[in-house]
Amino acid sequence: MIKTLPLNSRAKTTTLKQPRELFSYARDIDGEYVYDDESVQSAISYYYLPDSAVDSRLDLQSGYSKFKKIPEEQNVADFTSYLTAIQKHEESSGEKVQGDIVTFRGVMTKILALPFNINEPFDLNIVPFDGQLFMNVDVNIETNRREQREAELRNNNPPDKYEYLKKCEFSGYKFETIATLPRPWADCSRSEIEKRPKKMVNNYEQHLSVIKTGIGNVKLVLAGEIDCVWDYLPDDNKHTLDHYVELKTSRIIETNGNVVTFEKKLFKTWCQCFLMGVRYIIYGFRDDDLCLRNVEVFKTDEVPLLIKNNPLTAESKNKVNCVGALKWYGAVLEWLNTEIDKNDTSKSYRLSYDPGSKSFSLLELMSDDNQRLRNGEILTKEFKKWREGLV
Ligand code: 0WD
Ligand code: CA
Numbered sequence: 275m276i277k278t279l280p281l282n283s284r285a286k287t288t289t290l291k292q293p294r295e296l297f298s299y300a301r302d303i304d305g306e307y308v309y310d311d312e313s314v315q316s317a318i319s320y321y322y323l324p325d326s327a328v329d330s331r332l333d334l335q336s337g338y339s340k341f342k343k344i345p346e347e348q349n350v351a352d353f354t355s356y357l358t359a360i361q362k363h364e365e366s367s368g369e370k371v372q373g374d375i376v377t378f379r380g381v382m383t384k385i386l387a388l389p390f391n392i393n394e395p396f397d398l399n400i401v402p403f404d405g406q407l408f409m410n411v412d413v414n415i416e417t418n419r420r421e422q423r424e425a426e427l428r429n430n431n432p433p434d435k436y437e438y439l440k441k442c443e444f445s446g447y448k449f450e451t452i453a454t455l456p457r458p459w460a461d462c463s464r465s466e467i468e469k470r471p472k473k474m475v476n477n478y479e480q481h482l483s484v485i486k487t488g489i490g491n492v493k494l495v496l497a498g499e500i501d502c503v504w505d506y507l508p509d510d511n512k513h514t515l516d517h518y519v520e521l522k523t524s525r526i527i528e529t530n531g532n533v534v535t536f537e538k539k540l541f542k543t544w545c546q547c548f549l550m551g552v553r554y555i556i557y558g559f560r561d562d563d564l565c566l567r568n569v570e571v572f573k574t575d576e577v578p579l580l581i582k583n584n585p586l587t588a589e590s591k592n593k594v595n596c597v598g599a600l601k602w603y604g605a606v607l608e609w610l611n612t613e614i615d616k617n618d619t620s621k622s623y624r625l626s627y628d629p630g631s632k633s634f635s636l637l638e639l640m641s642d643d644n645q646r647l648r649n650g651e652i653l654t655k656e657f658k659k660w661r662e663g664l665v
Contacts, residue, residue, distance in 0.1 A: 276636070277636045278633055278634060279634050279635075280634075281602075281634060283602065283605040283609070284598070284602055285601050285608060287490065288489055289490055290488070290600075292551065293485045293486065293487035293496075293549075293551030294486055294512065294515070295485050295514045296363065296371060296484045297359070297363045298482060298483045298484065299482050299484070300314045301478060302317065302479060303476060303478050314481070317479060317480070318500075318502070319450075320454060320456075320457060320502055320503045321502045321505075321519050322453070322459045322467070323453040323569060328566060331565040333564065334444075334448045334449055334452075334558075334564045334566055337472070338448075340474060341447070341477075342478065343476070343477055344476075347417070350417065351378055351380065351413065353410050353651070353652050354650075356482075356484075356497050357656070357657040358654075358657075359497075360495075361656065361657055364660070370661075371495055373488075373495035374493050374616065375406070375409055375493075375494050375495070375607070376407070376409065377408070377410060378496065379498030380498065381411060382549050382603075383542070383545045383549060385606050386548075386599050386603040387545045390594040390598075391542065392632060393629050395419070397411070397412040397624060398412065399643075399652060401644075401648060401653055402614060402619060403619055403653055404661045405617055407616055408653060445523055445560055447475045447476070448475050449521060449523045451470060451474075452471055452473075453521060454521075455470075480499050481499065481501075482497050482498065482500070483500045483518070484497045487550075487551065492607040492610075498546075498552075500518045500520075500550075501518075501520055501521040502519045503518060504517050504554050505517060515551035515552060518550075519555070520555050520556070522539075522543055522555065523557065523559070523560055524559055525560060526560065526561050526567050538594060541581060541596065541599075548596075553574055553575075554571060554574065555574055555577070556571050557572070578597065581594055582595070609636075614636075621638055622643060623637065624637045
């Protein structure tokens with residue numbers, strides 16, 4: 275069985291549910307996933323970057339040689355910890371997490387952005403279990419692609435250019451380090467605030483929020499990384515998403531060409547934030563010497579109009595369009611929801627996009643792939659036992 279959905283498919287209506295946070299978990303500085311309230315709370319960062327710091331042209335490459343970088347093979351989309359987090363939440367709340375599809379936000383970002391990002395391939399696996407579809411990137415394919423990109427980067431650039439590109443990558447994590455605090459500003463010491471430019475940079479620590487959301491009649495459970503909190507966290511726990519921030523870095527915008535490139539980036543960031551209900555997007559703009567020159571705050575809700583009204587791209591062909599992307603996304607979810615029987619645990623599927631043929635297709639996997647996904651790669655023994663009521 276192979277079914278395809280044309281790229282020009284659009285849902286007629288796109289009724290959206292307001293995303294709500296269910297719970298969070300975290301990855302600590304040692305790369306261990308943690309689930310208890312105290313550890314998770316301490317993994318949340320708070321945004322604080324006064325204008326005076328921006329004016330001082332902070333160096334976003336300093337500390338590059340001491341970057342505590344997680345090995346790539348350890349930095350995969352880890353479904354095991356996600357399911358552990360869901361189980362712990364279900365044990366303590368006494369309620370099963372409801373939703374038709376359970377996946378990472380990054381997975382849905384690929385689908386949402388696809389109509390305006392047609393050159394990036396992806397391969398996703400889908401496993402029906404207990405009335406829900408569990409979905410993740412195919413970790414092997416993803417790893418091979420990443421290694422190939424990395425090899426090309428190394429082989430196609432002189433060593434100093436390659437090093438510069440790696441420093442650009444580092445500058446994003448450096449920006450996170452200098453723009454955030456481990457606790458709200460008022461609870462931090464002056465030296466904690468002032469010593470941030472010397473602080474060690476790492477990409478081990480992650481605060482992951484799990485939310486429920488939906489489009490049309492399809493309900494989703496998404497886990498995604500939250501960079502920091504804008505101001506404070508409300509006590510009621512209901513509107514936490516309104517306080518979250520996505521941090522990004524980009525080169526300063528000088529030419530019309532730069533504007534066009536930035537618009538594409540902002541569109542992808544919008545996809546990422548919109549899906550989770552993250553309210554603020556903060557861009558740190560750096561120059562070619564990797565010095566921070568300017569910081570701009572965008573409200574996620576305002577991005578679609580900002581893009582639509584940009585006169586510099588009004589004439590571009592296939593100009594990015596947030597509403598168009600949403601209608602596509604709605605059509606995809608409706609299609610998956612009707613094509614796949616969520617209770618048929620004898621099958622698994624692969625959802626692929628191939629830029630060569632521009633085809634978006636759903637394929638039933640062979641039995642050995644199905645077994646691999648059901649026995650560890652997506653579903654785990656613990657989680658199956660838990661949901662089957664055997665624990
Ligand atoms: O394709 C992958 N490798 C995926 C990885 C797909 C989906 C998830 N993940 C992992 C993420 O690394 C994270 O641990 O699952 C967790 C949840 O991720 P998400 O929030 O769903 O992922 P996404 O929205 O794609 O990315 C969020 C952040 C990125 O921040 P920026 O500002 O660059 O968007 O996760 C990190 C990164 O910091 N991240 C990665 N880091 C290194 N290599 C990668 C990667 N391939 N993907 C995401
Ligand atoms: Ca980020």
